[in-house]
Amino acid sequence: MIRFLDAGESHGKALIAILDGLPSNFIVDIDYINDELKRRQTGYGRGERMKIEEDKIEILSGLRGRKTTGNPITMMIHNKDYEKWKNIIDREPEDKEKISIPRPGHGDLVGYFKYGTGDIRDSIERTSARETAIRTAVGALCKSILKEIGIDIRSKVNSIGNSYEEIVDLFDDSIYEKINNSSVRCYDEEIEKSFMKKIDICKEEGETIGGSVYISVKGVPIGVGSYSQWDRKLDAILSYGIMSLQGVKAIEFGNGLDLSLRGSSFNDEILYKDGRISRDTNNCGGIEAGVSNGEKIDIKVFIKPIPSIKKDIRTIDLKTREEKTTRYERSDVSAVVPASIILENIVAFYILKELLSKFPNDEFNDFKKAVKDYRDSVYIK
Ligand code: EPS
Secondary structure, eight states: OOEEEEEEOTTSSEEEEEEEOOOBSOBOOHHHHHHHHHHHHOOTTOOTHHHHOOOOOEEEESEETTEEOSSOEEEEEEOTTHHHHHHHHTSOOOGGGOOOOOOTTSSHHHHHHHHOOSOHHHHHHHHSGGGHHHHHHHHHHHHHHHHHHTOEEEEEEEEETTEEOOOOOTTOHHHHHHHHHSTTSOSOHHHHHHHHHHHHHHHHTTOOOOEEEEEEEEOOOTTOSOSSSGGGOHHHHHHHHHHTSTTEEEEEETTTTOTTOOHHHHSOOOEEETTEEEOSOOTTTTEETTEEOSSOEEEEEEEOOOSOOSSOOEEEOTTTOOEEEOOOOOOOSOOHHHHHHHHHHHHHHHHHHHHHHHSOOSBHHHHHHHHHHHHHHHHHO
16 A cells, blocks of 8 residues: 655745655656656746746655665655745744735635634645645656556646647647647647737736646556445545645546536447457546546546736735735746646556555566556456
């Protein structure tokens, strides 16, 4: 069973994660993890902070040389911006410095009442999506293990505001190359311009904007997840991880939101082609009854606009209950492009976790062999 906890604050010294339960003898590619961190940082719509940070992973335990040992893996990313913030972060603020005007939509109001420290700075530091850097590192390590097992996870941006690009097969390498080279992660140049324009207009107007991303997972064998208990269903487990990403407000598996389809068209007919069970459609998104069915796992995720906006909206001062307008904290204009990368990595953690629960093995090569033997037995007949 793999699990992890992370810690660290947006402007604190560092972000840390402890990832426990990975099989031994897997050769870790640090460059791959750092490339994923870079992918997360470089999207259109980012603010000033990304010019400061240059995220790199440091592994403090769990490896001998480059190989996993089965011991817990401690990962760390330093916050470069800490140097400028340490006088704020590392001392108790005077009363007049405490923040009491919450940004609607952020964790400011709920954190103020829940933890009662009297300073919104405390919740800002932990609710910030800066935390997704370390979650991306954890997921990237899981994603690199899945790659060796024959499972690939890809993503694109589907919409920025109400500007939309059609879903496409992300495993068409020439299309995916275009997506990876686009600063808004889409394949059509006209749509790319319209996505960028939406973000530019928001920036000029002191606004922020949401959107949606599409994640597709190829190679998960039949039988991952379970219907035997409600809390073992794969779609429910993935949703838990996906909803935990800052700003996510909705998820669709396959074409779950297409209510125009009736039963005979929605339910994907079962066919037998080229020696394997297959489907011509994937409306169920690769999961039936909470169990992977061997098709691609297709997920669309919807992200709301960032709550740190320059434009004034109404709020109150929690100390006096007086009406105020929001105070501005430096932020990004849109988090949709980085969300696409972060979600690939969040999904990777859960797919690996569930795969290891079906094929429990302490050693990587045994794990790989168990998955291969099972795949052969299912697909050849
Ligand atoms: C964030 C606010 C901004 C973002 C940050 C998330 O940071 P800052 O307050 O330092 O300007 O840049 O995202 C990251 C730092 C990151 O690495 O993704 C927020 O309030 O959620």
